[in-house]
Amino acid sequence: MSDDQEAGERVTEVATRLFAELGYDGTPMQLIADTLGMPIAEVTRLTGGKQQLYLAVMRRAAEAEDRMLTSATDGYGATIESAYEVVDAVLDFYVAHPEYRALWMHRWLSDATDVEDLESQYVLTQSVDVIDRVRENIPDEVDPVLLVGTVIWTVFGFLSGGRPTPEQPTRHEPTPDEIDHFRRYLHAFVRRMLAPSG
Template sequence: MTSPSPDDPRERIIAVATRLFASFGYDGTSTRLIAETAGLNIATVAYHVGGKRDLYLTVMERAHQAERAALDAAAASCAADAAGLRRLLDAYVDFCVAHPEVPALWVHRWQSDAADIADLEGRYARPLIERTAELVRAAAGDGAADAEYAVMTVIWCTHGFCRGGVPGPDGRRGIDDPAEVARFRAHLHRLNDAMLGLGPGCGVPGGGGARA
């Protein structure tokens, strides 16, 4: 997801709306707030992007396109083995850490945000889950685990970490702390290996310890 040109009102509106929807959810963000934050009036926002629903659909479409492009690029370079799955997992974590607005948008939906827009999971999330589950089955075997639940477990954990971080002595720590990201990544490797039977001694080609 690229930075908008300050001279392009439509792109500025979309960027502002993405940030606000990620922070407050669709239901908690008004068109007036979007317009004021973008330094425009409501009529200008409507002219460039339509109503709030239209704008939200554009934001979610762009978030999906960015996520799909990142996963497509990673999948194209990953072998169907344990090491390849770990590289794919790393690419997903890297994407979410670099674009925290994407997991934030989905976490809001998990909390029934924009409940009247009901088809986004089927249109966007489901195809990516199914495709990644096929890669899991190819690498770990059909009987190793419930591949779809394994994929969704990684999504739940990563989105939760990117959105909420972890408690620390001085507050919450998360994606702004490289050491905490490395710790989370290492934990996710161990969790993924355990779910799919990819650890040492499991008999799966390419198995081995999760790297930190």
């Protein structure tokens, strides 16, 4: 790997963290450069500018998600255990990669509105691919796009604030016990959504 490639990797990693924490709109290039201890002109030279850097960050996130989803759905069997494996893979991935979850959540809040088409390019493509792999045990009355979306929305929402309890009513990072509890909830949800009607 060349020096420029190594430096570019470092810039992408720092930008990923900052875009995840502050959003695209809230992260000036100067902050990225200052965090790296690098002149802004050098960051721009390495990346092509803020929008190109953001696109590289989002592409990296989508590629990691694709690898996880492909691995989780390869050899998928029309069994409830296979469905559990898919939702477990999604949950475990976003527990391990909160920065990717945060990047998408910023977009849901209208961040980076001048960067269009990422949802159709990545999210819709991923959803269609997953649906194609698991369609055989989705009942006719269940909308497969909404089913996949509901799993993602629920995982993102839970991991963003935990499970409110009388002891801890405020938003917080979920504990391992809370994640285990939530995993059981996801299994119950998927089991009921995939159960044939009648």
